């Protein structure tokens with residue numbers, strides 16, 4: 001086994017969470033941050049819920065949550081406790097980088113992901129939503145192959161051909177890696193993707209219409 | 214100097230091109246692929262123009278150009294000659310990966326970028342547009358710091374707060390790195406970003422309205 | 427208990443996963459960049475060891491000088507925490523890679539550099555009974 | 556002239572950038588993965604040398620066995636080009652990293668692996684007159 005000592009701690013930390021959903025799409029701008037934030041806010045009214053932003057080079061969830069990086073303070077208790085936003089447990093690296101640009105090589109991004117998963121103590125949660133960066137690089141390789149038995153992927157796509165083709169590629173990688181459950185959310189659409197051939201092996205969870213706020 | 218032998222060849226290959234534009238934004242889905250493809254197609258009617266897709270893990274330009282990866286054949290002449298699409302010189306890695314998923318660590322993506330810039334022979338061009346991936350990782354570090362004296366960055370943003378904040382961060386990195394000229398294109402907008410404070414030091418090139426095809 | 431506890435967890439669970447029960451000496455190389463509190467880390471390691479009935483006789487910490495290397499101009503330098511503000515030090519303490527948002531190459535200003543050495547818990551050596 | 560010419564360009568321009576004019580021996584380690592044609596590369600190197608008035612006496616190629624390592628299960632293997640189709644070999648010939656779209660870890664199927672050795676032009680040794 002390739003030895004990164006943090007791995008054991010990561011598995012332990014995440015095992016106290018019933019459902020760890022990674023909101024994913026290789027295509028950018030399809031609504032990963034919007035969907036993961038909405039789902040987390042919504043769920044947190046009824047269940048113990050957490051939201052983790054691992055789009056380190058382009059964090060968005062703190063903006064959608066109307067949080068100023070300066071407000072984000074984490075307490076230390078055998079690690080770091082996520083920020084409590086009216087019941088939603090939230091963690092983002094912007095608390096440390098203060099929204100400054102954070103250029104990160106893939107290797108460094110993977111190390112940040114492992115460090116955070118090893119030191120952030122989510123405690124007993126029903127749901128953890130993870131907002132992810134676009135693309136398919138180091139962080140994604142860990143989500144797919146290191147956390148294969150823990151993470152439930154929720155693929156987000158718009159009806160646009162560019163997004164659907166990209167989603168198809170991602171679904172095939174997830175299938176090949178052995179993910180039993182793959183969720184699919186159509187965003188900025190009207191349900192047209194429901195029967196789409198791309199979705200043969202995934203569970204179509206629903207669609208969110210285009211709603212310019 | 215950190216010695217990657219390809220660097221010398223990269224500089225020589227690109228120096229036969231009058232203007233090398235990198236169409237950039239850390240945010241995904243703002244229109245990088247659409248804008249770079251439109252500009253390249255448009256320019257190719259009047260000038261010797263090239264289009265290079267370096268979004269290796271999520272290539273889109275071949276779809277926008279209605280090109281099937283199987284059609285993309287490159288001739289060899291002291292390197293590789295880009296594909297001639299009715300006058301537009303075009304290169305994308307999909308010719309080799311056949312649209313299969315290509316998970317790439319940052320380090321590998323940087324190596325692909327360098328290999329292509331070293332072996333693809335663009336010849337004398339007036340314009341080369343480079344479509345780039347979202348985020349700010351290995352490939353971007355090369356565009357910003359290795360090709361600083363060659364590349365002209367064109368930042369693309371939508372009017373959305375998430376995109377504008379992301380564009381502001383990217384502009385600050387480009388300024389800090391010493392780019393004399395930074396172009397800015399507002400996409401899916403109506404000119405509202407023109408006087409925006411983010412654009413203090415950049416040249417506002419215009420806007421493209423939201424035009425669902 | 428502070429965040430060093432979680433660093434200790436990674437070390438102890440790693441040692442356990444390798445099947446050690448009785449450890450004569452646990453030698454840990456610590457990158458100075460992260461500014462880890464050795465006393466608290468040592469205390470946490472001993473607590474966690476006893477909680478997981480692992481016996482550890484000696485714990486030895488070795489400092490590792492940070493070494494950063496710029497890929498743009500090749501310059502190498504050792505970032506000393508004193509060059510950073512209190513806030514910056516804290517950010518790097520929790521996430522060492524925050525350095526990529528806070529530091530540039532002193533010679534050419536590039537952000538294309540790597541942490542070659544001295545990041546954090548960089549090596550764990552176990553000498554069993 | 557085929558694409559090996561561009562590989563030769565990188566080597567020659569690199570040698571020139573280091574200030575060499577008279578080279579007694581140029582030793583190049585070539586990863587087998589890329590399947591570079593040594594004859595054509597040698598010819599291209601000599602042509603480019605003379606075009607840039609560099610004298611090179613001997614050119615020596617050394618083969619480097621490919622070594623791939625899986626980060627998921629730790630398995631190491633040497634990918635032999637014969638295990639690939641004609642098309643796959645050609646893709647890897649031009650862009651070695653195409654391997655990440657074409658190959659999986661034989662033991663656990665993971666795509667999280669690295670090319671440790673044997674990618675392409677991996678080292679250039681210059682012995683000047």
Ligand SMILES: Nc1ncnc2c1ncn2[C@@H]1O[C@H](COP(=O)(O)OP(=O)(O)O)[C@@H](O)[C@H]1O
Nearest residue numbers: 028029030031032033034188209210211212373
């Ligand atoms: N259902 C929707 N209706 C209208 N706009 C949306 C919707 N979902 C997302 N957006 C907008 O689209 C843009 C991209 O959304 P975002 O969540 O940032 O995508 P991603 O995280 O995948 O890049 C944002 O400006 C966001 O406000």
Ligand SMILES: Nc1ncnc2c1ncn2[C@@H]1O[C@H](COP(=O)(O)OP(=O)(O)O)[C@@H](O)[C@H]1O
Nearest residue numbers: 160241242243244245246247401422423424425
């Ligand atoms: N001006 C526009 N009007 C309407 N849709 C657009 C416009 N520009 C881009 N799009 C659509 O928005 C989505 C994202 O565009 P894309 O060029 O792929 O962005 P990026 O390359 O930055 O991820 C695509 O579905 C594209 O068709």
Ligand SMILES: [Mg+2]
Nearest residue numbers: 032033055060
């Ligand atoms: Mg996002």
Ligand SMILES: [Mg+2]
Nearest residue numbers: 245246268273
């Ligand atoms: Mg794109």
Ligand SMILES: [Mg+2]
Nearest residue numbers: 003005440443
């Ligand atoms: Mg272990």
Ligand SMILES: [Mg+2]
Nearest residue numbers: 216218569572
């Ligand atoms: Mg050189």
Ligand code: NI
Nearest residue numbers: 428429430519
């Ligand atoms: Ni601490």
Ligand code: NI
Nearest residue numbers: 557558559648
């Ligand atoms: Ni060849």
Ligand SMILES: [Zn+2]
Nearest residue numbers: 496499531534
């Ligand atoms: Zn430097």
Ligand SMILES: [Zn+2]
Nearest residue numbers: 625628660663
């Ligand atoms: Zn494996």
